[in-house]
Amino acid sequence: MTIVFDGISKSFGGTRALDGIDLRVEAGTIHALVGENGAGKSTCLGVLAGRVTPDSGTVTVAERPHPFGSPRQAARAGVAAIYQELSVVPTLTALENVFLGQERRRASVFEDRRRMREQYRALCARLDVAIAPAQPVAELSIGDQQMIEIMRALVGTPTAILLDEPTAALGPRERSVLYRVVRELKADGVTIIFVSHNLDEVLDLADHATVFRDGRISESRPTAEWTKADLTRAMVGHSLSPAIRTEQRNTRPRELLAVENLTVGSKIQNLSLSLAEGEVVGIAGLVGSGRTTLLRALAGDTPPASGSMRLHGDPRRWPRSVREARRAGIALLTEDRKRSGLFAEATSSDNLLISNLGAVSRLGVVSGSRSVAASRSAATAVRLSEQRLSSPVGVLSGGNQQKVLLARAVHFQPKVFLADEPNRGVDVGAKAEIAASLRGMAAQGSAILVVSSEFEDLYELCDRVLVMWRGTLVAELIGPEITIDAMVSKVFGPGGAVR
Missing domain, CATH: 3.40.50.300 (P-loop containing nucleotide triphosphate hydrolases)
Incomplete structure (x- = not known):
């Protein structure tokens, strides 16, 4: 579904987090939001996810007005979100976290539980993870908790998925699996918006990249028209020297x-x-x-x-x-x-x-x-x-x-x-x-x-x-x-x- 932001602005106290954001995300595409910390990317996702109510502006999803300030209503509109700061409940099991907030579909609790276990096993297979359904989430690594978040987003049939730094806590194998799943979702017509500081990831995965800077959109182009140096320059306003490994600095004296x-x-x-x-x-x-x-x-x-x-x-x-x-x-x-x-x-x-x-x-x-x-x-x-x-x-x-x-x-x-x-x-x-x-x-x-x-x-x-x-x-x-x-x-x- 196509998502359109029109004049979205938001302030937190004296800080202008978003300043007149106009952005169009085409249906069935992977759209990356990049920028320095505090540039407004996550706040923009928060507006669409229902976590943030803007001061002004509108959002339409599939040409329908999108609700503000209600994650539940956003989810009902087909928007699923995976946040940078994990929202798992440590005292609940992995299975309970994955289905947290899902409405019961069966009259029988037993039938509902059986359905959840079957879907949980299918999600584990899809994401190539081995997390016991009864394991308390508090005992899992941050990487596994992130995979639980991803599984929760896939439980329903979302038409848009928002990913805020989804790979920051993942290792190489888990990242490659997530990339595969994101591409599969795109092939199924799901619209993906993701925030990432990994510019190589952005250029490899996204169809379009939009750069935020000081609460505004600096530039927005298809990724085929971006280079890593261009993205960096648009983010910070100048070129950064390429990272070069210096020689070993410590001779282990003591x-x-x-x-x-x-x-x-x-x-x-x-x-x-x-x-x-x-x-x-x-x-x-x-x-x-x-x-x-x-x-x-x-x-x-x-x-x-x-x-x-x-x-x-x-x-x-x-x-x-x-x-x-x-x-x-x-x-x-x-x-x-x-x-x-x-x-x-x-x-x-x-x-x-x-x-x-x-x-x-x-x-x-x-x-x-x-x-x-x-x-x-x-x-x-x-x-x-x-x-x-x-x-x-x-x-x-x-x-x-x-x-x-x-x-x-x-x-x-x-x-x-x-x-x-x-x-x-x-x-x-x-x-x-x-x-x-x-x-x-x-x-x-x-x-x-x-x-x-x-x-x-x-x-x-x-x-x-x-x-x-x-x-x-x-x-x-x-x-x-x-x-x-x-x-x-x-x-x-x-x-x-x-x-």
Whole structure:
């Protein structure tokens, strides 16, 4: 169905998120929305999905007026949405999440449950996933939770699907499956609108790309008329220098952290690694390889782990809680900033200062002047605008929320900083700023351990890359050995390949 936005505008407080958006999305096409964080892309999707009520303008879907402010009515109009910030219910099972909000179609609860199980199995087969229907979603990885979201969108028979950064939490295999499904949906006549910061993905998948900039449409053309450089220039207003891997920067002068024989249930077995002061080490691996479990174990945020740990050569008891790990100087940037990273209603300043209130207190009382100075200093270090410090962090774009978490780490000054998907849902400009922030922390003597599904990010940032497969380390790449091809060839394990 054809979707037409006519003069859509929306403000949040003093921020103009959308400013007179006129956009036509043709039926049965794949249309990409790109732009920097805060450019208005997700707000535009929110209007169509019923999450955001515009201040002015209209939307028509298949030549009919589209309802505002009601996700349920939008769904009834054939619009299904998959959001960047996951909307799964952790306490429900996978099956219950997939069919959440679906009306019962049978008089018998037994018949309804049987139908759901059959459809669930069919969706798993289509998406090539193996998630037990009775498994609580809270126990799933972020990648698997994202697949649950996608399955939920496919439950009905939507005529339009909205995807907000659908691949940000997915590994290579899951991405290839999603690309296939999106193309199949297009072939069936479904209209697809997706937001992505992966410009290669946009050029490969979309029929048309529209660039948002400061709440307005900068340019809109068929993807055949775009290049990656053109898209970047339209997004930021100027050309960016191509990313080039620098030579290995760390010569490992002094070991900071050593881990031996780490075991976490069946997820990690006898894993050993070491990090040096000033070193940035990447972890490459597929979703489910144990990457996040490793970081959470180091941060004291996982069921009991066994193994030994040394910091600066001194043996330490394995941290049994996040607080204990932080006392040892180990901090985690979580991959799920919405649920376990940020306090949405609190200001950005409060969110970053909470990591080390002692640094801004005097005799146990938080000092206003110290708080202002410390929050400004941390914000400057991660290139976060000071104007964002007084805003509730929940209203910021994904990229700016990520910068708040990085500023929190800068304020805390950890010895070991664990960054899980630090570039998730951020634009090309913010990626460069986040990379610079991580390198800046390393330059101050911290050891940085980074998990990313974007092998290009690891290639550009890291001194070493460790490759994980099924809970074990299967390769170490150092300096010139770090290439995208090398990482791809290792992450599928011995003799592995993309299915």
